[in-house]
Amino acid sequence: MRGAHDLRYNASYMGVSRSDDVIFIQLTVSNTRSLEQKKELFKRISILLGESPGMRSDDIFVNLVEVAKENWSFGNGLAHYALGDSGR
Template identity: 65%
Template sequence: MPLTHIALRAGKPEGYRQAICNSFHRAMHETFNVPEDNDFVIITEHEAANFRYDPAYLGMVRSDDLVFIQITANNTRTVEQKKVLFHRIAELLGEDPGLRSDDVFVSLVEVEKENWSLGRGFAQYA
């Protein structure tokens, strides 16, 4: 049950933002065994003054097309699965909408299963 927050600079068209969501969800489905109907994503757009990043940290060449992707998910995946996920996200976002891999910043926040309530006030995974 991932919940994903994607942040990017304001001004991209809806089709571009939807391509990010679609490519990201495909990567999650292929590498993290996320079901097709398990698609929960929040996109926020930020003006330049509210979107800071170091363009060269760790040898990257980041541009204003940078996207921050923060995934909150159960802590059930191996390190190898995480590496495959990160690679596949960058690969698919490179295909559509055409992001450079240096502009794909992913953070995975892992939580225990009992920390979710998906509606009705129930802890569905506890």
């Protein structure tokens, strides 16, 4: 099992000054959001985690992995979005 000391990251990548309290958030989402919606999401995550539990915004690293809707299966081996209304 690996510990926190095994995590490697650049403490100043893109001009952001990260501490050892850095967290990494990766969200897998459908590729349906505009650039403005993504910017608002990043800002909101930073605000909320700043309020509670009190994280520094420099220590919040967020990554979106966007996939086409037909690449989702919610169970039973079905590509639910590819089925249209009959998949619900």
